[in-house]
Amino acid sequence: MxxxxxxxxxxxxxxxxxxxxxxxxxxxxxxxxxxxxxxxxxxxxxxxxxxxxxxxxxxxxxxxxxxxxxxxxxxxxxxxxxxxxxxxxxxxxxxxxxxxxxxxxxxxxxRTADLVSAIERALSPFARLGLDAGRVSLAISLAIRFIPAVGQITAEVREAQSARGRRPSPLTLVVPVIVRLLKMADEIAEAIDARS
Structure with a gap:
């Protein structure tokens, strides 16, 4: 989580x-x-x-x-x-x-829930134009929760490479981090689709 x-x-x-x-x-x-x-x-x-x-x-x-x-x-x-x-x-x-x-x-x-509620209230007037405020606020809340995961994933990849005896370099670090972030982005997209 x-x-x-x-x-x-x-x-x-x-x-x-x-x-x-x-x-x-x-x-x-x-x-x-x-x-x-x-x-x-x-x-x-x-x-x-x-x-x-x-x-x-x-x-x-x-x-x-x-x-x-x-x-x-x-x-x-x-x-x-x-x-x-x-x-x-x-x-x-x-x-x-x-x-x-x-x-x-x-x-x-x-709290993330308070941020989402405030964003949803601010976007609610745009519902007349077809904007789903609940869906947008959910996407924003998931993005906010995604931010700390970037640092956590980077640290985990760096530790895994060190445990294998590899010296982490920017090039060897970027690829596995991007792959894991893309997988997480897919999970977030599925969560948004499941809500709608």
């Missing part, structure tokens, strides 16, 4: 409504992508880190949120240095790290 991301707690963020958190995340995500100042982007990242503290989460959990995307952030950084220069590279990485951490904070402080 794929584990959820929610961590129980009694902070202000835990008690805040799921709809308000989703709306705040959408607004903050739009805002951070418009920031062109390195200092403002860094300030936004600082606010997100402070919110982790308010929620009762320490630095270890912050690093755990960034670890699965560290390689992607490194590629973005290198590409931006080559295309635009060091200042723009740092700005892009800070923006994406802040967005990832903000989204992680929402899922860590909100």
């Amino acid at each position: 794929i584990a959820g991301l929610y961590r129980a707690g009694d902070s202000v963020l835990h008690r805040m409504g799921a709809g308000a958190k989703i709306a705040a995340l959408a607004f903050a995500g739009t805002l951070v992508l418009t920031l062109t100042s390195l200092w403002l982007a860094g300030g936004f990242l600082g606010i997100v880190l402070a919110l982790y503290g308010i929620a009762g989460f320490g630095p270890r959990l912050v690093l755990a949120q960034l670890r699965p995307v560290a390689f992607l952030l490194a590629i973005l950084f290198a590409a931006q240095i080559w295309l635009a220069g060091p200042a723009d590279a740092v700005l892009v990485v800070i923006r994406f790290a802040a967005l990832i951490l903000a989204a992680g904070l929402v899922t860590l402080t909100t």
Whole structure:
């Protein structure tokens, strides 16, 4: 079974409504992508880190949120240095790290069922246009539960290769991880079909 991301707690963020958190995340995500100042982007990242503290989460959990995307952030950084220069590279990485951490904070402080209910309520006006809000919200909830499985599968493949005496490399790691993720995606698609 794929584990959820929610961590129980009694902070202000835990008690805040799921709809308000989703709306705040959408607004903050739009805002951070418009920031062109390195200092403002860094300030936004600082606010997100402070919110982790308010929620009762320490630095270890912050690093755990960034670890699965560290390689992607490194590629973005290198590409931006080559295309635009060091200042723009740092700005892009800070923006994406802040967005990832903000989204992680929402899922860590909100039960999946509450997220799904909020999304379903938000999408319900579109039912007149033929949109099945229940099906869309189920797909989103399954996708949210899919996220932590990526890191778990990667760790399992890495451990299996180490146990066989192989030194894991990006190439030998990617293929089995993708195969297992595609199999899991098929299971998720079957679950959505079974619900409809």
